Amino acid sequence: MASAPVVDSVGADGAETVLARAVSELVRRTRFPVAFGGLERDQRIHVTSVVGARTRSLDGLVVEASRGLGGRALVEKRPRLTLDYGSSRSITHDYDRAVLGEGIATLFAVPVMVGARARGVIYCGSWNASPVGDVVARPAFAVAEELSTELRVRDEVERRVARIPLPSESGALSAGTREELRESYAELRSITAGIDDAALRGRLERLERRLAALSSPAPAAADEAGIRLSPRETDVLACAALGSTNAEIAAMLSIREGTVKSYLQSAMAKLDASTRHAAVATARRMGLLP
Incomplete structure (x- = not known):
């Protein structure tokens, strides 16, 4: 028996709303003043939410898989950290204009995992070099896990509705x-x-x-x-x-x-x-x- 078209949707707009809430939570729960994030589409992170920035340099940022700090987090499926973004030799510097344009020094990128797939990346950063210990990492991981749960629910609903x-x-x-x-x-x-x-x-x-x-x-x-x-x-x-x-x-x-x-x-x-x-x-x- 063939399935009919989707009756209704909880789609992309809803996912980006949840992402925006998660990014706001990053600023609230960690001591970092800047947070941003995006969902993955076509092996790219499309940044749609920015909180706490002093400039607009991060707006509309699109990060390719494997490129920059977030691109590595997306592909490696694990958090990535740089305490001095501008001088880091462990990442490509494709996005210096956006990241350094905001004046970010320390940047922490956490992939949002839904099952085995990285659905996006959330970042928190500061304008000065800042150590990242458990006090910062734990709440950032918690926000990523909560966002993962929300996206997993939406995926399951979409799958069931499609049937x-x-x-x-x-x-x-x-x-x-x-x-x-x-x-x-x-x-x-x-x-x-x-x-x-x-x-x-x-x-x-x-x-x-x-x-x-x-x-x-x-x-x-x-x-x-x-x-x-x-x-x-x-x-x-x-x-x-x-x-x-x-x-x-x-x-x-x-x-x-x-x-x-x-x-x-x-x-x-x-x-x-x-x-x-x-x-x-x-x-x-x-x-x-x-």
Whole structure:
């Protein structure tokens, strides 16, 4: 069965927003006054965020793989440091105009690893020679790891969304398509449940509502009946719809098994259902689940 085009996206713009937040965190958590960073595209680091700079020389910087300090960090997949950028013999000096134009002496470059791939590089620097010990390195590594987690979530969401099939021209969903749609919906709900980024959560929730509406013959039925499931009740019911046990749902959503039971009972009461299967059927009929 062929997959349809992506229904929605959490794409590049969102990733660059998260990158910008990470760069700001570098300045806040380390003692370095300047931070900048970029994501990798076509074996180049495209710097899109700069914080604390006194000039505009770093704006729009594009760093080739293996070139400069960041290019080496990208290829070697490990942090790189120079205490005196201008005189360093361990790097190429392709970007002296940008880096020295800002007056940077010490520069620390940390690759952002997602799996085995370096997705970008974040830098922190100072205008004077500054030692870089654990006090600086640990928070910089923590910021890089947090950014890695955000990008990994986005990659996973994009992958799952790309697999979601849409109805045929007739508007009918085959049994296989409907089942894949339901599995994708439950997976997206479980991903959303673990995300702290409010903007990303909102985009995923809008996508989830669109998926639920795809297979619902009466998407407004729940509104008309005044039925409102909480996000967690919906999460649990979406997993239950796939035949998952309470223990499996608890593991998927990182909550206690007793909490799963509580949410299921609450959802069943709202839907006036005596079993989880009846609750799922009612939720689907009312457009609350695909």
